[in-house]
Amino acid sequence: MWQSEEEEIKQKELEKLIELVDKNFTVKWYDALKFFPLAVVFFELVFVSIMLFFYLLIAPLSEKFALILVFFTLAISFYQLVTSLPHFVEVVLVDRFFKKVGVCVEEEKKPLLKALIVMRYRQRQFRLSEIYKIQRSLFESEKLLSILYE
Numbered sequence: 001m002w003q004s005e006e007e008e009i010k011q012k013e014l015e016k017l018i019e020l021v022d023k024n025f026t027v028k029w030y031d032a033l034k035f036f037p038l039a040v041v042f043f044e045l046v047f048v049s050i051m052l053f054f055y056l057l058i059a060p061l062s063e064k065f066a067l068i069l070v071f072f073t074l075a076i077s078f079y080q081l082v083t084s085l086p087h088f089v090e091v092v093l094v095d096r097f098f099k100k101v102g103v104c105v106e107e108e109k110k111p112l113l114k115a116l117i118v119m120r121y122r123q124r125q126f127r128l129s130e131i132y133k134i135q136r137s138l139f140e141s142e143k144l145l146s147i148l149y150e
Contacts, residue, residue, distance in 0.1 A: 014139060017109060018128045021116045024101055027093060027124065034092055038085070045078045094121050115144040 049071065056067050098114050105113050120128055132139055 010141075013109065014112065015129075015132070017105070017113050017116055018132055018139070020101060020105070021113070021120050022127045022129050025097060025117065025120045025124075027121075031093060031096070034096070035089065038081075038088070042078075042081060045074060045081070049074050049078070090118075090121060094118055097121075111148065112141065112144055115147045118147050119144075 052067060052071050052074070056064060056071065059067055094114070094117050097117055098110075101117070102110055102113060116128060119131075123131075137143070
């Protein structure tokens with residue numbers, strides 16, 4: 001009997017966290033402004049690559065080998081930037097929202113809150129409360145905390 005009351009309390013606390021995330025979670029268009037420095041680096045890479053390409057057309061034969069190496073180096077860094085961008089965006093937006101909402105949550109519940117925020121960010125079209133009604137097993141503490149370390 002005592003254990004079920006404790007579980008019921010935990011369930012109600014989890015439902016409050018889910019409601020808090022569902023009610024307050026938004027991704028606004030101006031959140032993209034946080035990535036302005038990254039956009040500057042992106043456009044610098046594109047600009048330098050275009051300049052190198054055109055210079056490569058008129059460069060003397062002795063310089064072409066070095067320019068090709070520089071061009072490939074830029075291509076590799078550009079590829080790394082593009083492939084890491086979605087993870088970077090997720091981390092920044094989740095941390096921003098966590099800092100905004102996390103102030104009103106007890107310290108021991110903050111990891112669960114952050115896991116719920118990550119779940120909500122990854123599937124923005126579904127509210128957590130809807131998923132909770134369908135499959136509560138996704139919201140067990142161990143499963144939620146494992147989301148933080150994927």
